[in-house]
């Protein structure tokens with residue numbers, strides 16, 4: 001496997017500093033993976049996404065590295081026909097958008113009704129597209145966030161005004177614990193990687209969801 005080492009410029013470092021409070025520049029290793037472009041093209045051609053006021057196409061992402069980005073990413077500001085806001089707006093490649101839609105509609109909304117007795121109103125997006133190494137560790141592999149193939153969610157706002165945070169609710173009262181575990185476990189049906197507080201300390205305050213390929217055949221899944 002041919003890996004290339006890429007230096008990500010100071011601009012990304014500065015953004016990372018603002019969002020994550022870590023170093024001023026980050027290197028990553030990446031390899032060209034043709035399946036990514038093929039998969040994106042197949043998704044776009046499938047008609048899986050129709051633009052709505054809440055899901056809008058935007059121009060290609062790629063800077064500051066050719067290894068990052070997507071050819072036709074989408075800005076997603078809400079799911080479930082606008083019932084569930086996503087703040088701030090997420091920037092995602094094609095396959096992620098229908099996966100997020102299904103997760104919200106078939107898992108998160110029903111879990112909010114069942115465990116919290118109210119409707120889901122908003123997801124807090126802690127991260128989406130970001131050309132950076134995994135866990136911001138300089139020298140590490142390029143994150144799925146670098147392909148706009150990942151979404152971090154840190155909290156859930158409900159129609160009655162309550163807010164359930166991953167940080168506080170994972171070990172919170174029974175209703176919040178049950179809600180968050182249902183939301184996490186249900187995500188494993190839609191995404192190939194789901195990482196939460198049980199995974200490591202870095203994920204104590206958010207769920208990481210992505211559509212990476214795992215294992216020799218590419219069909220492995222990680223749900224932790």
Ligand SMILES: [Zn+2]
Nearest residue numbers: 150151152208
């Ligand atoms: Zn993440």
